[in-house]
Amino acid sequence: xxxxxxxxxxxxxxxxxxxxxxxxxxLLAFAxxxxxxxxxxxxxxxxxGDYTSAPVANGDPTVCAARCERDKGCRAWSxxxxxxxxxxxxxxxxxxxxxxxxxxxxxxxxxxxGVIEPQAGAIEYSIDRFGGDYRWFETAPDAKGxxxxxxxxxxxxxxxxxxxxxxxGAASARCFLKDAIKPPRRRPCCISGVVR
Numbered sequence: 001x002x003x004x005x006x007x008x009x010x011x012x013x014x015x016x017x018x019x020x021x022x023x024x025x026x027l028l029a030f031a032x033x034x035x036x037x038x039x040x041x042x043x044x045x046x047x048x049g050d051y052t053s054a055p056v057a058n059g060d061p062t063v064c065a066a067r068c069e070r071d072k073g074c075r076a077w078s079x080x081x082x083x084x085x086x087x088x089x090x091x092x093x094x095x096x097x098x099x100x101x102x103x104x105x106x107x108x109x110x111x112x113x114g115v116i117e118p119q120a121g122a123i124e125y126s127i128d129r130f131g132g133d134y135r136w137f138e139t140a141p142d143a144k145g146x147x148x149x150x151x152x153x154x155x156x157x158x159x160x161x162x163x164x165x166x167x168x169g170a171a172s173a174r175c176f177l178k179d180a181i182k183p184p185r186r187r188p189c190c191i192s193g194v195v196r
Contacts (some may be wrong), residue, residue, distance in 0.1 A: 082167025
């Protein structure tokens with residue numbers, strides 16, 4: 001037969017439970033802060049500390065993150081999108097974790113972080129909504145495709161948009177405005193969004 005807790009031991013249960021909950025919360029806060037500092041950062045470069053580089057034929061930053069994971073000497077990495085003047089996307093592996101600097105050219109991270117695309121509400125990173133275009137135009141390079149999103153919002157006909165980074169099929173950045181919402185496809189070339 002199971003014995004029930006005495007009144008005295010029951011009085012200490014809430015304090016013990018609170019201590020456990022606070023301990024777990026502190027541990028989670030530390031872990032989340034530690035992981036967040038190590039996430040891959042879209043729109044950031046880590047200049048310096050390179051020991052090797054290689055082209056990335058498909059232009060996908062996850063390839064660079066995977067190369068760093070497989071190389072025991074790698075501590076951090078930077079991926080640069082294809083340059084507007086032509087040439088491949090590049091992956092730079094680093095022996096040390098150098099500070100990240102804001103730059104629309106790149107995605108960077110530390111070993112173990114992988115690539116986590118930012119969640120920015122209506123902005124869909126690494127997504128192409130192929131088809132449904134009623135017009136396109138060249139635009140300035142932008143890590144968020146802001147001019148493209150604003151152009152779509154200002155035209156009643158536009159329902160969705162795709163910004164294609166320079167170096168993916170053309171030397172310049174391009175904005176495609178769409179009068180139909182097409183299914184999203186994961187492609188590192190692009191940023192997309194649905195407006196209406």
